[in-house]
Amino acid sequence: GAGVSQSPRYKVAKRGQDVALRCDPISGHVSLFWYQQALGQGPEFLTYFQNEAQLDKSGLPSDRFFAERPEGSVSTLKIQRTQQEDSAVYLCASSLAGSGGASIGELFFGEGSRLTVL
């Protein structure tokens, strides 16, 4: 379909493993966001890209979290040496517009990747 696609939908990792979560935004969308959602909580902001530039990474909880969007389309969220507290749903969202003087536009979310760390 034409929506935001995330993979894998479900990932089980052993503590200490590295994981990579992929996001395919809607074609042509300039802005891309990653959110983390713990069970029973609202989504929490992790990081934001405008095209290939990572403009805000203030929400990344530790240096084990790394995100990239090298060509300004697909993005990958990587978590190194996973811990149990990393267990959550990781949501990706995209928006047509960029920031800075113009509307950021409505955000379109994917269905998320559910990470369980054992």
Place this chain on the structure above:
Amino acid sequence: DAKTTQPPSMDCAEGRAANLPCNHSTISGNEYVYWYRQIHSQGPQYIIHGLKNNETNEMASLIITEDRKSSTLILPHATLRDTAVYYCIVRARFGANAGNMLTFGGGTRLMVKP
């Protein structure tokens, strides 16, 4: 961005109007009110937004008080498929202070019952 306060949960009978309140007493002049909802196991979905005038679309109506310190999302004829968590968010939409991201609170868990 201004913070919002919502009741943690609400029930609504199927076919009746669902009125979801939100307080945003510290909202500033350039901040819009947005509503998103999240159905179980899905990502959040945009519903509606407004600045100061009431807004209506195919999904819902948004009523914003004259002082803009609170708003109500109205689902006119709730169905079982409207069962979800509803998030009220305030964010600057334009200009140098336009927020890059949405800041979600806890939302209101709406249960539509047959």
